[in-house]
């Protein structure tokens with residue numbers, strides 16, 4: 020083992036940023052370990068980004084490569100924008116985890132492997148013919164081969180757990196070791212364990228003992244010659260922070276949006292990965308005038324949300340690509356009857372079932388174009404877990420101001436990932452209360468606001484405003500059904516003009532990094548924000564004229580976007596699809612953009628974007 | 638002392654909208670909408686709190702003709718949309734209207750769940766055993782052998798019984814009516830509305846254009862007496878011109894048979910008394926088919942239970958009661974937070 024002969028107790032080395040990846044069986048508690056490391060790291064004042072990656076199977080056979088679950092965290096004393104390209108440290112709880120993730124670890128990187136799990140049987144299941152720890156295949160890496168299982172059993176012996184329960188504590192042993200490696204405080208995790216296992220203190224105590232033993236192992240015993248590190252707190256804007264996942268951001272944003280609109284929320288969903296978590300989160304927020312409804316299918320979920328909007332609440336539904344496809348007819352009805360509706364799409368790799376637990380941003384066509392007939396609606400996209408909060412508010416604002424369905428695009432990556440979030444004071448956020456129509460004089464259901472072109476919202480229960488609406492074309496001047504040719508033209512036009520006109524009520528497109536005009540603009544949307552932003556920053560540090568533009572409003576687009584794009588010599592569009600935004604941009608503005616596309620179910624690496632930019636710099 | 642002038646009593650015609658009715662002349666739907674307007678007047682229903690929600694099909698045009706709130710939606714999905722509306726505002730009195738294709742083919746799943754959940758609304762299924770609006774294809778309630786544009790030599794698949802389906806889904810109110818029976822239909826509608834929970838009503842509706850006379854075998858003047866039985870809770874199950882026929886459990890068998898009072902020593906005491914809370918009896922009544930047994934009309938099953946919308950509303954009330962007015966600011970600051978100076 021390289022460097023294993025050194026014995027001096029070394030000083031902690033200061034490092035700017037680190038990427039740690041935990042990997043093991045679904046049952047190894049990898050996600051919990053990652054979650055705890057995240058919280059502790061946030062409390063230590065580092066900036067961070069995470070990437071939890073799950074297998075599709077709930078309990079895949081143990082020890083198999085397809086059952087490997089992983090959690091990566093990137094943290095540092097500088098601004099962190101992605102979960103990191105390559106892990107500096109890989110914690111492999113079994114051979115399968117090593118098999119799957121070794122290729123991502125650069126030479127010189129550290130591998131912590133639980134030798135107790137490297138049994139012949141597990142090695143075989145992972146597809147190793149010889150033990151990689153014992154043959155030379157890990158040469159060039161810093162390998163800490165420790166029998167974590169045995170050490171854990173030893174540490175928890177006194178608490179009298181069953182063998183199975185005792186082995187389960189090994190994730191905390193490993194976490195303790197990594198805490199030592201990066202000089203982290205164990206208190207937060209200790210408190211959390213005590214709270215979580217309140218009814219079974221022996222389990223809490225065992226886990227805490229395992230964590231302490233892992234820490235002590237690093238500090239006092241065999242590893243005293245290993246290098247350990249310190250990551251100073253990041254210089255982050257002052258304020259009060261918490262961590263937030265994309266799902267939490269969406270849920271809280273929808274609550275804030277409906278409160279700003281002064282409406283109760285009816286959320287209707289149907290279980291689907293990875294969108295279900297939104298249903299779970301909102302179902303606990305009933306006190307905020309939120310009713311959640313688990314419908315019989317995706318169609319019913321969208322139908323019920325629309326029915327709720329019809330009755331005067333804000334209807335919200337959520338799903339992922341295949342579910343959104345099923346909802347589309349009801350969305351068409353919402354467009355026809357001009358009722359507000361928010362449809363959240365937590366995108367995943369497709370087509371069809373595709374790879375439900377892997378991320379992609381390939382539903383942009385579906386959102387902008389994917390309906391029968393001329394059926395325009397508004398589309399907005401979130402860029403990060405915390406941005407989900409603000410994008411959800413914007414979706415509610417557009418839906419209620421313009422009486423239209425709005426599709427909100429998120430993706431599996433940002434839904435599960437977490438980042439530090441400066442908690443806003445929601446009382447200072449803008450309000451946009453809905454005014455229901457109550458005036459009998461001159462009423463018909465398709466009376467419009469001159470500026471927004473939104474129709475009036477007269478909800479059932481309002482005296483004297485009884486009326487009928489439906490999917491059949493409506494007379495422009497009365498709302499009655501009409502098959503008249505000119506009227507259909509007029510109604511189609513007004514529906515289109517209303518959506519196009521939203522552009523007058525959204526902010527102009529800003530340049531994220533760099534300036535308007537110049538050599539290259541990198542234009543993105545959604546969760547590619549992090550890697551693009553870091554890549555552009557890096558290129559600019561090297562003196563290259565590269566700017567970043569990131570869209571929240573996908574449809575309609577900001578008014579100045581066309582001119583802005585034309586002010587650059589080249590426009591590069593990185594997307595986790597085969598080129599969907601690029602089609603829309605070319606179609607709208609006749610700008611010849613250059614695609615940079617990746618559809619592997621994994622987020623972009625910073626280097627991939629840098630390479631793409633470099634190629635265009637010539 | 639001020640005496641408030643009572644609001645003018647609403648007449649049946651006050652519940653008719655100003656829209657031109659577009660059903661074929663002679664269609665059974667006219668009779669049903671008329672019976673509904675009569676029902677509304679008898680109930681003095683508040684038009685501003687009454688909502689008709691429909692899917693697609695001839696029957697689904699119904700909301701346009703009522704001077705209440707109305708929502709003509711998409712094929713098969715009315716039950717789901719109505720569920721959302723009821724959850725959002727439990728004060729609304731919601732009636733869902735659908736045909737046999739709308740309710741049992743494309744919308745079968747939603748009908749199943751609105752009944753199972755027991756959402757407090759009325760579901761009216763206009764059964765004409767045919768697709769009318771798409772010009773006459775056979776439907777999921779068409780009998781085997783139905784010739785139609787899509788089955789020129791006759792359909793081969795078995796029809797579904799709407800009422801048996803409803804009972805199987807867990808419906809707690811199941812009734813039947815006949816379009817032309819203008820005296821009886823409003824009574825059924827009133828019972829459906831007063832029932833708290835999902836009320837399912839099958840209405841035998843004649844499609845004069847594509848399936849004319851399909852119910853003549855029990856609705857024709859001469860056929861009514863011997864082929865229909867009006868069931869009423871607590872009353873003996875008697876029918877026939879002079880109520881001389883009755884239904885009883887066939888001795889030694891778990892089935893219903895028709896008997897004639899005065900024959901073979903049968904007296905009225907042998908005849909079953911209708912118990913609308915008995916699901917087993919309801920199931921047997923719904924399965925009856927002329928000529929062997931009469932078609933059961935009226936409230937066949939009524940056994941109220943907890944409703945979905947009440948249960949849901951109670952959870953929201955409970956959640957709100959637990960704390961003072963909830964603050965999102967507080968929620969966002971719950972759990973681990975840290976301050977950057």
Ligand code: SF4
Nearest residue numbers: 661664695769844845
């Ligand atoms: S097609 Fe049949 S059901 Fe439809 S309106 Fe005409 S008669 Fe009535």
